[in-house]
Amino acid sequence: MPEAYVKVTLKKSILDPQGSAVEKALRQMGHPVEAVRVGKYMEITLSEGLDRAAGEAALEEICRKVLSNPVIEEYAFSLEDRP
Secondary structure: OEEEEEEEEEOOOOOOHHHHHHHHHHHHOOOOOOOOOOEEEEEEEOOOOOOHHHHHHHHHHHHHHHHOOOOOEEEEEEEEEOO
16 A cells, blocks of 8 residues: 655745744754754555655645645655555
8 A cells, every 4th residue: 555755844935933933842852953954754554555756746746736825835845655
């Protein structure tokens, strides 16, 4: 069955207040960080029998229409066949 790994993050041009808060906390703790961006990570198991092209097309639509806001977010995914 195909397993998808999806990452959604704010576009670089969008301020990330949550990432800034994490960055500040890490610096105060003495960690050597330059910047932090916070995003979302999802694992999605697709239906049995789906070929790679159909799986990628479905994921593209899922990411674009459901999992991300294309105005402020970008996404990336990978698709792996699992035994």
